[in-house]
Amino acid sequence: MTRFVFVTGGVVSSLGKGIASASLAAILESRGLKVTLIKLDPYINVDPGTMSPFQHGEVFVTDDGAETDLDLGHYERFVTTRMGKVNNFTTGKIYQSVLEKERRGDYLGKTVQVIPHVTNEIQEFIKRGARYGEPGAVDVAIVEIGGTVGDIESLPFLEAARQMSLRMGANQTAFVHLTYVPWIAAAGELKTKPTQHTVQKLREIGISADALLCRADRKIPDDERSKISLFTNVPEWGVISMWDVNTIYKVPRMLHEQGLDGLICDKLRLNTPPANLKRWDELVYETEHPQGEVTIAMVGKYVELSDSYKSLNEALRHAGMKNHVRVKIDYLDSESLEAGNVQQLAKYDAVLVPGGFGKRGIEGKIQAARFARENHLPYLGICLGMQVATIEYARHVANLQDANSTEFEPQTPNPVIALITEWHGSDGTVNKRDENSDLGGTMRLGAQASDVAKGTLAHKIYGDVVNERHRHRYEANVNYLDQLRKAGLVISALTQREHLTEIVELPQDVHPWFMGVQFHPEFKSTPWDGHPLFNAFVKAAVDHQGAGNKLKAVA
Numbered sequence: 336m337t338r339f340v341f342v343t344g345g346v347v348s349s350l351g352k353g354i355a356s357a358s359l360a361a362i363l364e365s366r367g368l369k370v371t372l373i374k375l376d377p378y379i380n381v382d383p384g385t386m387s388p389f390q391h392g393e394v395f396v397t398d399d400g401a402e403t404d405l406d407l408g409h410y411e412r413f414v415t416t417r418m419g420k421v422n423n424f425t426t427g428k429i430y431q432s433v434l435e436k437e438r439r440g441d442y443l444g445k446t447v448q449v450i451p452h453v454t455n456e457i458q459e460f461i462k463r464g465a466r467y468g469e470p471g472a473v474d475v476a477i478v479e480i481g482g483t484v485g486d487i488e489s490l491p492f493l494e495a496a497r498q499m500s501l502r503m504g505a506n507q508t509a510f511v512h513l514t515y516v517p518w519i520a521a522a523g524e525l526k527t528k529p530t531q532h533t534v535q536k537l538r539e540i541g542i543s544a545d546a547l548l549c550r551a552d553r554k555i556p557d558d559e560r561s562k563i564s565l566f567t568n569v570p571e572w573g574v575i576s577m578w579d580v581n582t583i584y585k586v587p588r589m590l591h592e593q594g595l596d597g598l599i600c601d602k603l604r605l606n607t608p609p610a611n612l613k614r615w616d617e618l619v620y621e622t623e624h625p626q627g628e629v630t631i632a633m634v635g636k637y638v639e640l641s642d643s644y645k646s647l648n649e650a651l652r653h654a655g656m657k658n659h660v661r662v663k664i665d666y667l668d669s670e671s672l673e674a675g676n677v678q679q680l681a682k683y684d685a686v687l688v689p690g691g692f693g694k695r696g697i698e699g700k701i702q703a704a705r706f707a708r709e710n711h712l713p714y715l716g717i718c719l720g721m722q723v724a725t726i727e728y729a730r731h732v733a734n735l736q737d738a739n740s741t742e743f744e745p746q747t748p749n750p751v752i753a754l755i756t757e758w759h760g761s762d763g764t765v766n767k768r769d770e771n772s773d774l775g776g777t778m779r780l781g782a783q784a785s786d787v788a789k790g791t792l793a794h795k796i797y798g799d800v801v802n803e804r805h806r807h808r809y810e811a812n813v814n815y816l817d818q819l820r821k822a823g824l825v826i827s828a829l830t831q832r833e834h835l836t837e838i839v840e841l842p843q844d845v846h847p848w849f850m851g852v853q854f855h856p857e858f859k860s861t862p863w864d865g866h867p868l869f870n871a872f873v874k875a876a877v878d879h880q881g882a883g884n885k886l887k888a889v890a
């Protein structure tokens with residue numbers, strides 16, 4: 336039967352609970368166990384799809400088209416199990432389901448309450464995420480509970496976890512609590528008090544932690560670890576130090592060396608071969624020994640918050656490792672390019688325009704695409720980045736005056752990008768929408784297959800078929816494709832079902848590397864293989880640099 340490890344957090348958020356959970360999962364997977372991860376988010380939104388990246392960071396999209404928390408991205412990059420709709424749910428989703436049941440009459444005669452109805456529903460969702468009792472069930476499901484212990488919002492989730500542990504028995508569940516041990520410079524000391532209090536809070540709810548992951552900017556000395564153990568009632572070997580490191584790939588080994596996986600396997604009575612973290616050590620080596628460096632300009636809107644482009648940053652980093660270079664990313668605010676300093680792009684080795692929504696900063700992105708096209712600078716446009724490259728080409732090469740997307744200019748004379756009203760979802764169902772449709776969950780979402788034209792750059796990278804994930808509302812307008820083609824733009828991939836534009840590029844005798852893709856390739860990049868598109872893009876950046884000057888030596 337599947338065992339469950341609950342990961343909770345205390346003191347403050349942003350301590351790296353997602354990375355800690357993913358790392359534990361990775362170590363357990365290296366011991367031969369089949370693992371999955373489930374993220375519970377305490378907010379009321381049904382999913383993060385409608386939240387601003389400023390609020391919530393990136394929205395990660397799964398193959399089956401779920402818009403999820405960015406932690407699911409870490410999960411997919413750390414373990415081999417693929418995530419899907421069942422791996423992330425929010426308070427909003429739980430209540431939606433409970434209320435539907437109530438209206439249907441499933442609870443007929445009863446007063447519907449947080450305990451037991453909401454807490455039971457949470458347990459059902461957790462079991463569904465682990466495929467509990469089904470043929471595909473995993474050995475261990477790691478359940479990360481969002482928020483910090485003590486928040487009103489996360490109480491029903493913690494209560495559900497406590498109940499699950501009671502019902503299943505002590506050896507079927509384990510609790511790992513992530514806490515913060517601040518260094519107080521004035522006193523020259525690490526302070527354990529916040530940790531004592533958060534573990535106390537957890538015990539008040541009826542949960543005793545089996546392990547504490549103590550985040551600090553430095554290693555926690557044994558004296559402090561014993562003190563934490565004494566005050567929190569967690570055995571000393573369960574008090575694990577998690578210090579700041581320069582790469583997240585060091586975390587699995589850090590936790591393993593201190594015995595976290597051994598402790599969990601003992602608690603859950605799991606008999607497995609020892610962990611093998613060789614591939615993680617190799618990754619760390621690769622990150623620490625690059626042979627050069629390329630600098631990529633990322634022209635976006637959410638530049639102040641790098642969490643907004645989490646998967647993209649990771650994908651570029653992975654591609655760097657594949658090319659043995661460090662990829663440095665400079666985030667440029669597209670509005671600053673509008674002010675007339677697009678020339679600053681000349682110093683970069685490549686330009687990337689990522690996905691985005693809304694009108695603000697669009698003209699700056701269009702200028703970036705134009706600059707890259709005219710100056711033979713490698714260009715990768717992702718989703719919105721493909722759309723702006725298309726608009727730019729229409730305006731300045733195909734002579735389509737004022738071409739635009741109806742997202743930014745509903746009355747544009749030349750809507751080269753426009754809303755499509757009917758399309759098939761990744762599960763084959765027909766979806767319809769118009770300008771008045773709900774904004775939540777109504778985009779083209781999830782993985783869809785497209786045919787790639789032979790002889791193109793896209794074909795060199797992907798072969799005959801590309802199958803990538805989507806998250807967008809607007810599409811290249813089919814009515815303009817012929818005009819764009821005549822003007823020299825190559826439409827190198829069309830979706831198999833609706834023949835929607837999936838990839839555009841410039842011929843390789845016109846530009847060394849210029850491509851726009853309607854999908855989000857970053858969601859499928861892994862540290863092990865990188866991703867063919869990003870590997871090729873970073874290679875183009877290296878070549879561009881090599882053409883002008885030697886690889887910049889790494890400082």
Ligand code: GLN
Pocket residue numbers: 689690691692693717718719720742806807808809810
């Ligand atoms: N705003 C554009 C659309 O909805 C692009 C979306 C994106 O880049 N993810 O089509």
